[in-house]
């Protein structure tokens with residue numbers, strides 16, 4: 001069958017894989033290829049064990065793989081064949097040189113730009129899917145047009161707003177799709193071509209357009225605003241713990257104001273994931289670059305409060321457990337940075353694990369999906385930790401449970417049984433406020449939620 005369009009995505013990660021699977025599923029008339037430099041990742045995408053867990057992803061990939069969705073390590077051939085190329089390589093925080101710890105590391109992205117330039121033999125539309133600093137498209141244009149081979153490229157910005165754990169749902173019914181372009185005849189034509197792809201399943205009024213710099217900036221600002229809400233409610237959770245106010249009651253009262261809204265107001269141990277911190281730091285770095293220090297300080301505060309919340313959680317544990325954790329066995333319920341994903345990047349559980357080991361606690365970690373990543377994240381202290389899939393087995397013999405991830409299964413566990421097999425006094429630190437605290441207290445646990453008065457038997 002001849003396909004109407006050849007789409008290539010460079011980068012087969014948490015964004016590239018699911019995004020392209022949904023495009024292939026919704027648009028059988030296009031051939032969609034996802035390419036990556038990592039052969040293990042591509043082999044996994046071509047196997048029965050996909051490299052990432054995302055509800056609904058397996059079904060879609062199995063339905064379209066080999067039909068119009070292909071995973072490959074052959075990047076150059078893919079570039080030559082493609083009409084439109086999505087770039088969704090990783091853009092982590094830089095760990096070296098100028099801007100280390102703040103700026104985005106653009107080396108993977110730049111290599112891709114050069115590779116596109118070298119392999120292209122015809123006009124292409126290049127779509128920035130990765131999250132990038134403002135004005136990156138300009139650098140992309142400069143790289144692509146820096147040889148006199150006469151090939152014309154149009155650069156679009158089309159940031160991805162999916163949230164892991166609900167990625168497929170977000171891709172199938174997005175709040176909005178944002179497409180930024182140059183406002184030139186060529187730019188507008190390219191923008192229309194991309195609109196046409198999304199219009200196969202996204203209502204037209206949800207596909208919004210802007211100039212290219214607004215689009216790049218909107219992604220950073222979206223993540224900054226989401227993270228800011230979490231830090232806002234978490235900052236108030238610390239005040240609640242001092243004043244006997246209850247953060248759930250406060251959040252409900254505040255969130256019922258329609259100007260504020262009720263979402264993203266759950267107090268917790270803090271946000272994680274590969275994006276929020278990195279994107280805020282990127283924003284902060286840009287603000288400093290433009291000498292907007294007050295603005296930079298404001299956004300940096302969001303990350304500081306998040307770090308404070310994690311450390312506060314440890315100090316609360318320490319205080320509650322008689323100021324020593326040495327030799328105590330503590331079970332972490334969950335390691336993924338959020339529920340319904342196996343992704344552990346920047347998970348608060350990493351920080352908590354390291355701090356607990358520092359306090360000489362013995363650690364047991366359980367998670368339905370993230371144990372392999374947990375072992376990798378904690379490879380250097382692995383011998384001090386047990387990784388056990390079954391939560392009952394994991395909690396047996398422990399002094400305390402600390403809930404790190406809001407997996408639904410945890411709320412449904414038989415806590416009488418768990419309590420029966422734990423050391424006494426038994427403690428629960430609910431870092432996600434997902435458990436039935438009064439019931440746990442009745443069973444005999446000493447319960448420490450976030451932002452609410454603890455329920456203790458002494």
Ligand SMILES: NC(=O)c1ccc[n+]([C@@H]2O[C@H](COP(=O)([O-])OP(=O)(O)OC[C@H]3O[C@@H](n4cnc5c(N)ncnc54)[C@H](O)[C@@H]3O)[C@@H](O)[C@H]2O)c1
Pocket residue numbers: 010011012013014015016035036037038041075088089090091108109111112129130131132160161162163164274275
């Ligand atoms: N993870 C999310 O929830 C999410 C959501 C929205 C946006 N984003 C953004 O999307 C981008 C990708 O994120 P991710 O989570 O998918 O990252 P990821 O690390 O899971 O995947 C990136 C992939 O790119 C590949 N890659 C790197 N350089 C390459 C090259 N030169 N050629 C081919 N492949 C190459 C890597 O091998 C890796 O498989 C980032 O900019 C991120 O900020 C992520």
